[in-house]
Amino acid sequence: MRTWRQIGLAALAVTTLSGPLQAADIVIGIRSEPSSIDPYFHNLGPNNAMLGHIFDRLNDWTPKMDKMFGRAASSWKAINDTTWEFKLKKGIKFHDGSDLTADDVLFSYDRAANYTGGNSSFRTYTKGKTLKKIDDYTIHIMTEKPYPLMPNDTTTVMIMSSEAKGTGGKNKGISAKDFNNGTAAIGSGPYKFVEWKKGDRIVLEKFDGYKGPVAQPWDKITFKFIKSEPARVAALMAGDVDAIDNVPTSDVERLKKNPKISLSSGVSNRVIYLHMDQFRDSSPFVTTKDGKPMNKNPLKNPKVRKALSMMINRKAIVERVMEGIAIPAGQLLPEGFFGRSGKMQAEKFDPKGAKKLLKEAGWGDGFGLTIHGPNDRYINDAKICEAIGQMLSAQGIPTKVVTMPKNVFFKRASKGAEGGLPEFSFVLVGWGSGTGEPSSPLKSLLATHDKSKGMGASNRGRHSDPRVNKVLNEALATVDDSKRGALLAKATEIAIGENTGIIPLHYQVNTWATRKGLKFDPRADERTTGYDYTPVK
Amino acid sequence: MTTAENNMESEEKGYEGVQTPLRRFLSDFCEAKLAVVGFFTILAIALVAIMAPFIAPTDPYDLATVSVLDSRLAPGEAMMNGTTAHLGTDGAGRDMVSAMIYGLRISLGVGIGSGLIAMLIGISFGLLSAYAGGKIDSIFMRIVDIQLSFPAILVALVLLVTLGKGVDKTIIALVVVQWAYYARTIRGTALVERRREYIESAVCLGLSKNRIMFRHLLPNCLAPMIVVGTMQIAHAISLEATLSFLGLGMPQTEPSLGRLISNGFEYILSGKYWISVYPGIALLVTIVSINLVGDRLRDVLNPRLQK
């Protein structure tokens, strides 16, 4: 009896303690949990979003990714073709009270470049670059070739202290574990790490010594991980969380009508598109109309590819599948981004024109296809595949639809066939440009596949055109912004406009929801950041 | 886990065989009105499922005729081709009535198909085990024990992760998790039956082992198999739906009922209830009917309770 009473009392005590949240606290329900607190462990969206609270980068993007601003850097310029100079802000403090200086930057870039044991490192951004300390607040970064994207690359690598007190001296040899339990999670960002309960939540606390450009609207930020889409929406509606990210398109309409909830959505840097097999004469999933194998591959013909693109009713996909939460795409990045072509629009839905084009190409009778796509990677990915299957089937290209979880899909799409070649003939995928301009998708998706040069790494259709390669390489070595922009636009025009090397479908639009009284500035990089939520009156 | 309970009862008590004539059985069965209702419901559902291509207003699996432009229509609205979607349409533009009829077909097909295959395998192993005895028996039963000690949901989950999607793969996974129930049940019954006089006299008559096993032993072990079978089929249908919910099982263009529900799950908060509620009801009615019949069958066929 007595023990029960004690338990009861304990329960009461806890209830009173955990009372209502203070006004300056926020609880955010997010879909994806980061895999580590170590800033160089895993170059992954959720990690980069979360760790941006704790660690500064030299530069960062505004939410719309149209402007770069210095976080640790006060200014930057190219002093010659291969050297960039970065000046650091003075007086930046780490969470343990020490100053951020050039040594910390050098240490951080070194740790990022030589990181072992992590998943997907930041080496892509540090490769071929040498850092030199000029004085405590000046750094030179030397590149092997002229490298215009240097400032863009500095928006990725985070800066940690070279001698965090928590680990007792030099930070050499510390591992992800030291970060995950908090001892080494010491940055100079606006928020301090408090705790990480795996599978449940991460708690951050305002850093009082922060004087940088990032806002600190909250005293305490709690991220709760709610992977299931309906559960996340339900948590918001039930008031368990103040805000959620990745609002499913199917709930947008209803949440809009809810007076207690406000929504904000913004176009992302991610384009959803189709790859087509352009390297095999007999493609495994291109068949005759009744499903028999063929020894000819119509997808090698640019006219056929163009015709397929014209058969897709992008407006219908956006309106009916995405419930209006997407923008039809004609190239690699949506409006407002650097290096876009001004000439290219989303392909118009034109069944008659497509038929004519197919006839011209000698495929007037059509052929059979299978579209492959993931079902848990992009917004409504499986439904988009199905809609495309419907549209092509209705227009004389009988199309089967096969979708699978991303963990199986990507392996097969990239190297499922013999010899490590892509297995499928017609796949739906997406690409988000972390650097905020089209050189990364052009390099990875449309340049000729060449392992040694690091080109075409994700070119799953193996589109190949020497003209594209040439213009792209020229662009990659051009420091002058306006010239480079024009070259990137030109490469896009050839690869997509003339060749239809890929079929862009739409730009993903992400939606965040908050309870009334909060506002979120939607981010094009799809990150959910606590400091971009602000209270409104 | 109904089945575990089943097995327990059947093992503990041991079926003594059915001596009641068919008529007695029928009248016993019909005493429970709900079970009768269940039986006729199953009959109706099965008929609808078999006749699907003739009954369904549209073919929901023909991509050329389904259009996203019809997606998410509320019940009663007209589709582009003029047909009225009486129960609305789903996220891909399939008419719900047609999709449910076809989905029922797949759910029932997968449930019954896997049940029958599992029963066949289970009967073979169980009978062999009971008849052979000794080492074979102990090895088989050890395998069965191990298999049964793992939760069905986990085994099926891992299997489907490995195998991928499709009707065939789902059936394989369901057979793997089910066969052992049948094997154990029939072995238990057969062991009891084997000691009976009619088997002993058959042995004395010098009949061949196969003949004794399949002509004499098997028919007398069927009663518990029927009970386990009905319950297992209900279980298989429900398991398939659960696996579909977890993102495994049926391909998306040919949805089973479970898949339809999980597709509709994402629309439920936005008020488009019909996409998951109606298939949910269909699934429920199916499973409940089968279980009602199974439950009654167990009561009727279990002689211990007939007092």
Add this chain to the structure above:
Amino acid sequence: MSVFIIRRLMQSALVVVIMSFIVFSGVFLVGDPVEILVSDDADQEEREMMIKSMGLDKPFLVQYGIFISKAIRGDLGDSFVFQEPALLLILDRMPATMELAVVALLIAIVFGIPLGVWAGLKPESLASKSIMTGSILGFSLPTFWVGIMMILLFAVVLGWLPSTGRGDVQIILGMPISVFSWDGFSHVLMPAVNLALFKLSMVIRLARAGTREVMHQDYIKFARAKGLKEQRIILVHVLKNILIPVVTVLGLEFGGLVAFSVVTETVFAWPGMGKLLIDSIGLLDRPIIVAYLMIIVFLFVLINLLVDICYSILDPRVRLQDIKS
């Protein structure tokens, strides 16, 4: 006796080894973890470094050998995603799952036994028929569907209970437990009821069947003849006799409860082992999947071994039979 135990131990060890091979090769066949974890921007070189650091460049049998040699020392490998020991990650989540399962079990017993006894005592009454039909409904309803409906009703429409997640955790007797605070209790209620439904139906049926059998026994008739009060008969004689099978079955089924929490944890975002498994399948975190399954294998083999040994102590014939074969 010891011969029997040694034999069974060896058999169990063999089962664990065989299962480890099946599990490892099964999981090995699926997908490519590198493709999941790698960032879009990474080039070929980067991908190959990852393959190497995960040990995926080695042939299958070598990988299996490494796994086994480590497993013997109690190391089931490091998670690909978190790069921390898989075993620790799972054990970290275990209390949450156990708490959920125990609460569900309690719900099943506390509600199941009285309902079942009632149904057994008055089999022809309307109430008892409703209870039995209800129990059929209980194991016909797909768990995930009920969970969704519960969230919709109690969290969204009525707003009585929190929709998902686990409440505040306190350390009680060295275990992180949430159920003793109101916040924790309100969080655990829905998932526990959801998970309990199936077992509840089962307990009802077992209790009813038990009661019906017991009521026909002579000692009950005798007790009645002696003029004992009906209450006493039920509370002492009936309950005592039906508790044994119910407890035995529930004990054996506890593992099933833990396994089935995979579904409930997914629906209610309960941070337990099951959710970790589903998340790990999505991310293709092979070491965690393998470790989880190995823990389950181990657990079940252990339960079976204990049951066998108990039986053999209680019934020497089992022992003899085993030695003969």
